[in-house]
Amino acid sequence: MEQIQTKRLILRSWTESDAEDLYRYASSDKVGPMAGWKPHGNIEESRDIIRMFIRDGNVWALQEKESGRVIGSIGLHDSSPKGDIVYDRELGYVLAEEKWGQGLMPEAVRAVIGYAFETMRINSLAVSHFPFNRQSQKVIEKSGFRYQKRIEKSWKRFDGETLDEEVYLMTADDYAEQKKKGFFCR
Numbered sequence: 001m002e003q004i005q006t007k008r009l010i011l012r013s014w015t016e017s018d019a020e021d022l023y024r025y026a027s028s029d030k031v032g033p034m035a036g037w038k039p040h041g042n043i044e045e046s047r048d049i050i051r052m053f054i055r056d057g058n059v060w061a062l063q064e065k066e067s068g069r070v071i072g073s074i075g076l077h078d079s080s081p082k083g084d085i086v087y088d089r090e091l092g093y094v095l096a097e098e099k100w101g102q103g104l105m106p107e108a109v110r111a112v113i114g115y116a117f118e119t120m121r122i123n124s125l126a127v128s129h130f131p132f133n134r135q136s137q138k139v140i141e142k143s144g145f146r147y148q149k150r151i152e153k154s155w156k157r158f159d160g161e162t163l164d165e166e167v168y169l170m171t172a173d174d175y176a177e178q179k180k181k182g183f184f185c186r
């Protein structure tokens, strides 16, 4: 994957040697379940997920410049049905709990939005969060997405809970408009 740099982060491809860093944050019960997935039970599970990231080629590792450690991930996933909302790619992200609240994910999200519209030339980018996930809602609002709707009972989570999804969209026109206003200048 193309490497992207922001002020504090390097967005780069995953390698199997990142398994320890991934396991460190993905084993927390505060991280995965907020994004819909089960906390990793052991490092082998983390290694399997990294192999999937490498195979699919659509998820970056977020390497913190200061520590050199991988502290999260951000991806541009293929579209899957979301009611009548049509879009090209879906943004997804997670960050290690000890790094929350420093604006790191909004920094990564802006860079990936720029990449999606300028380099990949997609027409629309979706993002969604569970209704209780205010942290993700904040990131989405700060990043300039437009709210579309709540899709009820659209997620059957690993723990058997059926959850609603709040869906947002950014079109290429929205992106161009916000860029004109200087929102995406880096």
Ligand SMILES: CC(C)(COP(=O)(O)OP(=O)(O)OC[C@H]1O[C@@H](n2cnc3c(N)ncnc32)[C@H](O)[C@@H]1OP(=O)(O)O)[C@@H](O)C(=O)NCCC(=O)NCCS
Residues within 6 Å of the ligand: 030, 031, 032, 034, 035, 093, 094, 095, 096, 099, 100, 101, 102, 103, 104, 105, 106, 128, 129, 130, 133, 134, 135, 136, 138, 139
């Ligand atoms: C969502 C997430 C990526 C946000 O990343 P981040 O870099 O912390 O984003 P921000 O610094 O902008 O903080 C976002 C909001 O989180 C909340 N927050 C900050 N620190 C927090 C903490 N320690 N505990 C709980 N919430 C916190 C604040 O409301 C903040 O908004 P504000 O800055 O407007 O007050 C991160 O919380 C995370 O990884 N959560 C678990 C996985 C997840 O939810 N992924 C998204 C699935 S849709």
